[in-house]
Amino acid sequence: MSDLIIKGNNILTPDGVRPAVVLVKGGRIHAIQADLPDDARTIVDIGDKVLMPGINDPHVHINEPGRTDWEGFDTATRAAIAGGITTLVDMPLNSSPVTTTVQAFEEKAHAATSQLHADCGYWGGIIPGNENEIAALINKGVPGFKAFLVHSGIDEFPNVTAADLEKAMPIIARHHLPLLVHCELTDSQPAIQENKRSYRQYMASRPQSWEQAAISLMIHLCEKYNCRVHIVHLSAADAIPQIIAAKEKGLPLTVETAQHYLYFNGEEVPDGNTSFKCAPPIRERENNQRLWEALKAGVIDFVATDHSPAPPELKALDTGDFTQAWGGIASLQLALPALWTAGRSRDVTLPQIAQWLCEKPAVLAGLQDRKGKIAMGYDADFVIWDPQRSFTVSAEGLYHKHKLTPYLNETLYGVVEQTYIRGIRVFDQGNFTLAQGKMILNTINKHD
Numbered sequence: 127m128s129d130l131i132i133k134g135n136n137i138l139t140p141d142g143v144r145p146a147v148v149l150v151k152g153g154r155i156h157a158i159q160a161d162l163p164d165d166a167r168t169i170v171d172i173g174d175k176v177l178m179p180g181i182n183d184p185h186v187h188i189n190e191p192g193r194t195d196w197e198g199f200d201t202a203t204r205a206a207i208a209g210g211i212t213t214l215v216d217m218p219l220n221s222s223p224v225t226t227t228v229q230a231f232e233e234k235a236h237a238a239t240s241q242l243h244a245d246c247g248y249w250g251g252i253i254p255g256n257e258n259e260i261a262a263l264i265n266k267g268v269p270g271f272k273a274f275l276v277h278s279g280i281d282e283f284p285n286v287t288a289a290d291l292e293k294a295m296p297i298i299a300r301h302h303l304p305l306l307v308h309c310e311l312t313d314s315q316p317a318i319q320e321n322k323r324s325y326r327q328y329m330a331s332r333p334q335s336w337e338q339a340a341i342s343l344m345i346h347l348c349e350k351y352n353c354r355v356h357i358v359h360l361s362a363a364d365a366i367p368q369i370i371a372a373k374e375k376g377l378p379l380t381v382e383t384a385q386h387y388l389y390f391n392g393e394e395v396p397d398g399n400t401s402f403k404c405a406p407p408i409r410e411r412e413n414n415q416r417l418w419e420a421l422k423a424g425v426i427d428f429v430a431t432d433h434s435p436a437p438p439e440l441k442a443l444d445t446g447d448f449t450q451a452w453g454g455i456a457s458l459q460l461a462l463p464a465l466w467t468a469g470r471s472r473d474v475t476l477p478q479i480a481q482w483l484c485e486k487p488a489v490l491a492g493l494q495d496r497k498g499k500i501a502m503g504y505d506a507d508f509v510i511w512d513p514q515r516s517f518t519v520s521a522e523g524l525y526h527k528h529k530l531t532p533y534l535n536e537t538l539y540g541v542v543e544q545t546y547i548r549g550i551r552v553f554d555q556g557n558f559t560l561a562q563g564k565m566i567l568n569t570i571n572k573h574d
């Protein structure tokens with residue numbers, strides 16, 4: 127007897143979108159079949175709505191403990207399930223302490239206790255001098271590590287140099303875990319922004335050449351140590367040829383971009399509207415079109431939000447000063463509709479959306495055997511959504527701690543109606559159950 131049966135005309139399976147009946151038992155998918163079983167009791171008939179695997183977002187800044195006034199576990203994971211995200215992996219900054227030691231990892235795990243509405247894992251951080259913590263953090267269950275090649279915005283999370291990575295990467299490689307890297311490398315003459323409200327000048331102050339130089343370094347180190355390298359939030363399309371070349375060589379390199387690089391264009395960002403500030407910046411339309419092509423071609427593996435909120439006062443909205451504003455875009459809840467809205471006019475299909483939001487991100491976090499597919503034995507994590515319906519983004523409809531986002535007042539296609547975690551309906555059109563999320567620990571790569 128199944129605990130839950132979902133029947134629909136548009137079930138997004140690894141073989142495509144088709145009518146099917148999905149049977150759930152003990153929190154997992156135990157069959158996908160054409161007809162209802164004879165003993166069917168609890169049937170959810172979703173008609174023409176889409177049943178997709180729960181979304182996995184491996185790039186989220188939750189900021190708790192220490193900067194819980196920026197964002198916290200309760201609000202972030204509530205927003206996640208309201209957006210159909212069932213698993214996320216939290217970045218090692220901007221919490222305080224940053225997750226660069228075992229003690230900090232334990233503080234974070236403790237802070238999250240009983241607050242998780244979605245499943246949540248924690249990346250470890252690599253900073254200069256913490257190489258002795260790497261093996262211990264892996265034993266605690268981190269699925270990988272994050273490093274910056276440029277100032278992170280947080281002084282207690284300093285960037286690494288190539289020399290630091292030469293120490294860390296052999297250890298990470300031994301455990302077959304990924305190193306996630308913020309790829310910007312400043313050159314000797316950083317551009318000065320004279321008109322601090324000008325978005326064009328802000329874009330120019332963080333040129334594509336910074337990303338290209340950093341990615342070139344990381345490809346070199348990836349090859350040297352045979353260490354999995356993951357480039358987070360690619361914005362510079364000029365870096366695509368070297369990524370293609372590295373992948374053709376068979377290097378263990380993966381790449382993500384973020385929804386805001388695919389949805390917005392730099393030409394449309396109003397001067398002084400610092401809600402758009404992020405690093406690397408949202409670039410010109412022509413650049414972003416090339417990002418879309420690379421995503422469709424599989425050169426960019428997937429899309430993650432890089433949800434990175436801050437209190438509105440840190441965004442310097444009153445002055446509109448791009449040089450002073452905190453860089454980070456809040457968008458977690460809008461991961462699916464932002465990507466779908468930008469994608470549907472580019473002939474993107476539902477299976478592509480599932481690859482980019484569900485299946486490929488699960489691989490980065492080592493969850494490919496449990497999450498990201500509607501397939502037998504996988505966790506019964508689902509989002510039920512309507513690709514035809516649209517809504518207008520309003521502050522009242524967002525569950526993030528702070529409602530400031532460049533998506534405010536945008537009309538987006540793709541309404542998330544229900545979210546399930548391990549067969550439990552945790553979100554239903556604005557209503558939440560008690561928190562059902564669990565801490566996700568990597569258990570397979572611990573020992574040499």
Ligand SMILES: [Zn+2]
Nearest residue numbers: 185217432434
């Ligand atoms: Zn980030």
